């Protein structure tokens with residue numbers, strides 16, 4: 021006979037496989053089915069969901085998901101709920117940081133309403149202060165910026181602090197040191213990369229579900245990197261300026277309220293650029309995305 025227990029426990033879904041969800045409550049992980057009502061309502065529990073479960077067997081650690089608590093945010097790729105932040109990793113050298121891609125990732129985060137933290141890794145490869153202007157440029161734009169090196173174990177404590185008690189997804193190009201960083205945070209922790217995209221390329225319909233990895237130092241990391249493919253073309257042009265954090269201080273002060281900040285007279289964004297309040301490199305990225313989206317629209321309307 022199953023144990024009678026009416027008590028509901030709160031937990032977080034770490035993993036989902038074939039209709040089973042692995043819910044962590046305190047020090048235990050319960051294998052749970054979801055109530056049929058979710059399926060009827062077309063709600064799929066997601067990794068990262070905060071849930072209430074009823075216990076079917078405490079000995080066997082079996083339960084049933086009774087309730088899914090409201091989601092703060094739902095990410096599609098990877099499919100995870102309640103992600104608190106993206107840690108966007110670039111290396112200062114080998115490979116050199118692709119600033120355009122960095123700004124694109126930041127804009128995507130703003131678009132999703134996801135807080136972003138920037139992490140410049142391979143700090144040990146710098147001989148001088150050549151990157152100081154980049155760090156300060158993103159700090160001035162309103163981002164938290166970490167400088168790390170897994171080689172000389174620099175800044176890893178800062179990363180641990182940033183990850184504490186939050187659900188984080190890592191993003192950034194390959195080879196910048198994401199896995200090495202996570203390994204320094206917690207030995208054995210690696211991101212699952214390569215394999216997934218290879219499978220997709222070969223056309224196999226292998227769905228690889230993401231998992232949350234709980235850190236001993238607090239917090240959870242999504243075990244697959246985010247934003248593997250990026251498409252900014254569906255972003256509305258009128259919305260683009262709001263995706264550059266530091267533009268928000270100015271973009272409502274232009275003479276024309278539909279100003280795109282390209283060549284209009286009385287543009288407060290261009291004024292801020294001229295006065296050094298907006299970094300030229302950030303403005304270049306804005307213009308680049310603006311042109312890209314415009315081109316895309318033109319092409320589509322043919």
Ligand code: GDP
Pocket residue numbers: 141142143144145168169170171172193194195196197198199200201211
């Ligand atoms: P990922 O693809 O972003 O996960 O990158 P990896 O963690 O696999 O690292 C790619 C390469 O960069 C490996 O050869 C690492 O040894 C190296 N690497 C990682 N972190 C650092 C660092 O802080 N300094 C230096 N010099 N090399 C690093």
Ligand code: ZN
Pocket residue numbers: 271274279280281282284286287288289290
């Ligand atoms: Zn303007």
